[in-house]
Amino acid sequence: MSILLPQCKDDDANIFRAYAEGKITYxxxxxxxxxxxxxxxxxxxxxxxxxxxxxxxxAGPYEKDAYKLQLKNFKIKSFSTETPGCKISADSLSIEIPDGVTYVIFNDITLK
Incomplete structure (x- = not known):
């Protein structure tokens, strides 16, 4: 009987996750x-x-660069967060999150 043990790749330690959570008012x-x-x-x-x-x-894999929280059909009027540098995109369909931020909590996102 043989037992297979999972092995970690050397580069697994360099994989980051992006987390975003919050509440949307609609x-x-x-x-x-x-x-x-x-x-x-x-x-x-x-x-x-x-x-x-x-x-x-x-939550998803994060490598580098800015990323965004994106809505498909609803425009964002305003939002609140403690994370500096976040902003509403020009088309109002997403919130841009700056490079290097891997965890953000949106206290409230209000839709138009």
Whole structure:
């Protein structure tokens, strides 16, 4: 009988995760039908659907560069967070998160 033990690759220690969590205030129940994404270099690294309360948690692999919390069909009016450097994108469909930030909590995101 042989036992296979998982082995870690040397580069596993260099893999980081991007985490974003928060609560979205919305008036249109259709918002609950659309996914929320974390996007890094035009690639979706995490996807989730908001809970009925508007709360969400996302986590995905993070390598480098800025990334964003992206909504598909709903524009962002405002948000609050303790993380400096976050800003609403020009099209208002996402919040840009600066390079190097791997954990962000949005106290409230209000949709238009």
């Amino acid at each position: 008036s249109d129940g259709k918002f609950l039908e659309d996914p929320i994404h974390l996007v890094n270099n035009k690639k979706i690294i995490a996807e989730t659907y908001p809970k009925e309360s508007g709360s969400f948690v996302l």
